[in-house]
Amino acid sequence: MDDVDFDELVASLTLREENQAIKSYQNTVAVACPACEARFDDLVVCKENPTSLNLSKQLDLCVGSADGQAVLFTHKK
Structure with missing residues (x-):
């Protein structure tokens, strides 16, 4: 994900949940x-x-990292 602008990507998405x-x-x-x-x-x-x-359902996952944190992209089957 080195060539991806993570902040720009997240700005395009809708926040659904945040916890610790x-x-x-x-x-x-x-x-x-x-x-x-x-x-x-x-x-x-x-x-x-x-x-x-x-996870409540079966998903395909793509994995990366940004700012030292793991990021998961889910794809519903």
Whole structure:
């Protein structure tokens, strides 16, 4: 994700949840995933190390990092 402007990417998304462990954004404008170039559904920023995620559905994930934090791009199946 070195060539991706993370702040610009996040500015295009809608904040859905923020707590001590994560920050979650919804992709409401069909931004392309920087890893696979397909539209992604949500972006999850892991603020704590380690962080546990409880996923309620099966998802494909693309993973990157920004500012030393893991970022997950979810793709609903």
